[in-house]
Amino acid sequence: MSTKLPTEQELTQARLRLEIDGAVATVVLDRLDRRNAMTARTWHTLARIGDALPDDVRVVVFRGEGDTFSAGIDLAMFDPEGPDGEPSLLAQAQQAAQSDSGRAELEEIIAGVQRGFTWLRRPEVVTIAAVRGHAIGAGFQLALSCDIRILAEDAQLCMKEPALGLVPDLTGTKPLVDLVGVHRAMELCLTARTVDAGEARELRLAELVVPAAELSDTVADLTGALLTVPAGAASATKRVLQRAADASGLEEAAAAERTAQVERLFALLSGE
Numbered sequence: 001m002s003t004k005l006p007t008e009q010e011l012t013q014a015r016l017r018l019e020i021d022g023a024v025a026t027v028v029l030d031r032l033d034r035r036n037a038m039t040a041r042t043w044h045t046l047a048r049i050g051d052a053l054p055d056d057v058r059v060v061v062f063r064g065e066g067d068t069f070s071a072g073i074d075l076a077m078f079d080p081e082g083p084d085g086e087p088s089l090l091a092q093a094q095q096a097a098q099s100d101s102g103r104a105e106l107e108e109i110i111a112g113v114q115r116g117f118t119w120l121r122r123p124e125v126v127t128i129a130a131v132r133g134h135a136i137g138a139g140f141q142l143a144l145s146c147d148i149r150i151l152a153e154d155a156q157l158c159m160k161e162p163a164l165g166l167v168p169d170l171t172g173t174k175p176l177v178d179l180v181g182v183h184r185a186m187e188l189c190l191t192a193r194t195v196d197a198g199e200a201r202e203l204r205l206a207e208l209v210v211p212a213a214e215l216s217d218t219v220a221d222l223t224g225a226l227l228t229v230p231a232g233a234a235s236a237t238k239r240v241l242q243r244a245a246d247a248s249g250l251e252e253a254a255a256a257e258r259t260a261q262v263e264r265l266f267a268l269l270s271g272e
């Protein structure tokens with residue numbers, strides 16, 4: 001990637017830490033005193049990390065500082081003054097409501113923050129959420145945006161947005177529906193209830209549930225296993241699986257497999 005990663009100062013302002021160790025990047029939600037609550041700045045900075053991630057990074061792990069993944073959006077986003085010099089979402093909505101173009105402008109603002117989440121699906125990386133404690137609202141959607149969720153036994157997931165009068169809009173609805181089905185997704189979202197780790201595993205919201213003390217070792221083991229597969233094959237396979245999930249039928253998925261396999265065979269022939 002040609003763009004630059006956010007500076008240390010920009011990461012700190014966004015309440016993030018970024019640790020890159022060869023093929024593995026770890027993004028830490030780093031706001032212990034607010035249970036790793038996130039603001040628009042956090043999401044814009046996440047998008048910039050995605051834009052500038054070095055090409056040799058193959059696995060990106062997301063975790064929260066301390067024993068909470070994330071308490072979701074910083075509730076100060078709904079105060080008229082907003083959090084720490086950032087615009088209030090409510091004030092932005094009030095302003096938008098006063099002009100003809102306001103609706104489209106507000107959608108643009110939301111599209112901007114969604115970019116912080118969409119890149120996690122990029123085939124070149126495998127994204128892992130390592131979840132301790134609460135993953136609420138935006139925090140749950142961040143975990144849902146990852147390819148793989150490893151939960152500690154103390155994890156608690158909640159799609160809180162409807163309880164606050166909102167809809168989930170940080171790209172979490174598609175993976176939620178894909179994972180649990182539309183009817184369970186409705187039950188979870190429309191009650192805004194909390195799902196514990198055991199239920200999350202039953203609902204396929206967790207690939208693995210482990211004792212909290214084993215979370216980081218488990219993620220390290222998984223990361224090591226992911227890196228044993230050649231990079232080109234890994235990204236091509238992620239792409240094929242994504243196509244299969246969204247395919248309208250077997251033939252579409254089979255066609256995607258054929259196209260990808262020809263590319264793979266040519267890559268192997270050329271000595272990849």
Ligand code: ACO
Pocket residue numbers: 033034035037070071072073074075076134136137138139160161164
């Ligand atoms: N935004 C801003 N501050 C927060 C948030 C948040 N989302 N969550 C917690 N905090 C602050 C608390 O106000 C408290 O601050 P204080 O020490 O100045 O009083 C501090 O973080 C610690 O929070 P506690 O509630 O004391 O911690 P506890 O461990 O008991 O509970 C929990 C954690 C369950 C996360 C609780 O704080 C909570 O329910 N937070 C709000 C969650 C929420 O509604 N998020 C929005 C979801 S919708 C969306 O994300 C789009």
